[in-house]
Amino acid sequence: MHDSLRLLTTAYRDVAAVLGALTPAEGFEPTGCAGWTPVxxxxxxxxxxxxxxxxxxxxxxxxxxxDAVDYWTAWRPPEPGDEAELWSTRIAASVHGGLPGISARYAETSAAALVAAGRVAPDDLVGTQGRVLTVADFLSTLTVEAAVHHLDLVLRLDRPGPAAGPLGEVRRVLEGLLGSPLPARWDDATAARRGTGRESLTAEDRAELGGAAAGFPLFG
Structure with missing residues (x-):
């Protein structure tokens, strides 16, 4: 199993485990995505x-x-007018059988995606959202998406967060976007939250980053 598939396997299986273990009450807690519940x-x-x-x-x-880094330059934090997408997700989620139905579908769909990923070579090309990437780079984007949203999912819940591997991939991508290392005193979860605007930079962060702080969040 090549590295990009190994990381995605970890990320997808961990998310599936958390979703499948949530109680109905936990399904309506706030998450790191403003306005969204775990459902x-x-x-x-x-x-x-x-x-x-x-x-x-x-x-x-x-x-x-x-590639796996440049892909994220198109994804910025929500702006005024983006509320329609947030509402459409909430409406669609409401007709999918609640948390049990969604978690079951996620488990089977993510498992099928991993099987498909194992049947193609890392340097094969695939298309998504109007762009063409190698399989390895595409799997990286999926890992980053899953790891960041895993952090969002457990924001208010006493549940395990993402594993070290997927979080390390998030950091690698953020540093690629920044063009320099993130503060070494940030652990990878902090890097993910601050790099994507889920946590604000502190005065100490801004002093250490200097002019690079103006580029935050690096994606959202």
């Missing part, structure tokens, strides 16, 4: 796993036009 966020992650399954079964013509 809403679980549906969003289910949609991403479905997108992965489609992309991995749809070879693309080359050359690749983006």
């Amino acid at each position: 809403d966020l679980g549906f969003h992650m289910l949609s991403d796993a479905r997108r992965a399954l489609v992309a991995l079964n749809t070879p693309a013509d080359g050359p690749a036009d983006t």
Whole structure:
């Protein structure tokens, strides 16, 4: 198993385990995505796993036009007018059988995506969201998405967070976007939260980052 698949396997299985263990009451706690509960966020992650399954079964013509770092330059924090997408996710989530239905579908869909990922080579090309990437780079984007949302999911819950491997991949991508290392005193979870705007930079952070602080959040 190559590294990108190993990391995604860890990320997807960990998210599936947390979603499957949540109680109905926990399904309505706040998450790190403003306005979304674990039910809403679980549906969003289910949609991403479905997108992965489609992309991995749809070879693309080359050359690749983006990589695991550049992919994220198109994703910025929500801006005014983005509320429609947040509401549409909530509405869609509400008709999918609640948390049990969503967690079951996520488990089977993410598992199928991992099988599909194991049947293609890391340097094969796939298309997603109008871009072409190698499989290895695509799997990295999925790992980053899953790890960041795993952090969101457990924000108010006494549940395990993402594993070290997927969080390390988030840090690698954030540092690639920044063009320099993040503060060494940040652990990888802090790097993920601050790098994506889920936590504000402190005065100490801004002093250490200097002019680079203006580029935060690096994606959202």
